[in-house]
Amino acid sequence: MERPTISVLINNYNYGCFVGRAIDSALNQQASNVEIIVVDDGSSDQSRSVLEGYDKRVKLLFQENRGQAAAVNAAVKASSGDILCFLDADDWWAPGKLPATAAAFHANPRASLVYHRLQPMQTDGSPGFRAIPRTLCSGDLSPRLARSAGWWPFPLTSAIAVRRSAWDAAGDIPEEFRISADAWLAGIYPFLGGVVALPDPLGFYRIHNNNWYRAVDDAAMLRKRMAHWQSVVDATNRFLSAHNLAGRLRLDDHYPYRVASARLEGADIRTRFRLAVEGLLFAGEPNLLRRTRDALRTARDLPRLGQAVRLSESAR
Template sequence: MNEANFQPLVSVMINNYNYGRFLSEAIDSVLNQTYPNIEIIVVDDGSTDNSPEVIAQYQDKVIPILKENGGQASAFNAGFKATHGEIICMLDADDVFVPEKVTKIVGIFNQYPDIGWCFHRLRFVDAKTGDYIKLSRESGTRKCDFRSQLKNNGRLRFYAPATSGLCFGRSLLQQILPMPEVIRITSDNYLKIVAAALSEGYFLDEQLAFLRIHGNNNYTERPNNQPLVAKIAILTASNLRNNWPFLAKYANELFSYGRGIAQKSSDSVKELTPMIDSYLSHTSLWEKLEISLRSLYFRLKP
């Protein structure tokens, strides 16, 4: 992908669960791209609403994957199996792309053939009115290389966007997927961390997708759901450490955060105790001490 005018096939993976009321707008936003060489894979994760009927209306314009409910990670795995593109862009079914998105993403991969991922900023909008709410946190267009700091320091000072802002080169994504399906929601966190640990990338400070807030988002804009935050952090940390041992320092930091959040609620600790004990059983005495101190910090942090 090093020729300026090269137009590789781009696969857009739309993952959907009971978002039939939004799904047409998501699919249409991909069909209306200015870039000509796109395939659309729509993965329906066992929806019980009208999603299958919505997908059927598009006939041969999309590649449908209708599966039993298994969570977002399973949808990522199933969708990727059906892709053929050299670049894979992800889209949540309740979000939409701007028309120029894929053209701009392909341009970045053509300009920087050594990168494995390209993430971009998201614009948060009200799903009913379209009114602006805010922008995703990370800013500043630049090439990125976090591999050393993730391995050696266990830190990542980079706030990657949610699913609809993620794009990957095929050669990188096939190293990561299939991913553990036990991470049923917010599975994109695992993808972002592993991608940043394995390859150079690029952050584009342009709002190329709208993340729509509608009250039923499972995770986005729900900072008070601390038990869920803790569970996702612990699950992600455990699977990072198991599958990518060189990320142990980062996994320990993430685990400490999840454990500290869980300790604020006795109910959370009780539910997560088996996962916490399992994780700690694979750490050294020194790691246990560090994790205990970091967990206490996150527990006491306002």
């Protein structure tokens, strides 16, 4: 049998109502030499019965619940493609995603990661807002990440593909990434090779209650994001040290972290001014107009001292 050029790796946990669409979108790709591997991470809903309906067309793996990183690692271990394309079970792809991704890797032999935009979708099937990420970044991103504590307008899991040789160099995703495996992929692989951004929205990101997207963050979500960002910085620095790569990330350079902290504590005039300047200079957002707008808007909208963001009523 000819070795698959592309491995589609779907991780699923209690998304029995969504995973069929994800698998169908992979099966309907305009590409050959593709294998599809689905890892169910200990679901307790109807996922198994849905997945077993695809048994002859995809490779199915079932494991005890260990988190997203463990599911993705198991899928990669069972795969054989030269290109690894990740898909969350609650998202889906446009038919041309795989050929566009393969062409980008072929045209850029030094690329470790290829990504594209995703179109956010509401539960009623309508577009949520403009495709994300809005700013695209290509080339050698490692200097930028070193100056921004690893933050950039990075893609979500279902938009990311990596070269197997880069995966072999990086190793498995640490299992501490029980959610947000995209933070590891987008944070580590730019240190291993070039990045290629495709401008078209070649996939769809489903907005629902179980993902990270919130129109407005309450205090609990802000603290959760800050803890996540700190753990990503720590994990990245361990990786850089273990692989004898230059540079270390500093949490003080992580502008979104500093803004979240100010939202929790409240901000006086001096803090607003300082964060406005930091936002204008922040290396993580390459687009000058967007960086300027976001910095000024952030400084304007920070709560005053004594009026910090609190828990929402539903979280109390």
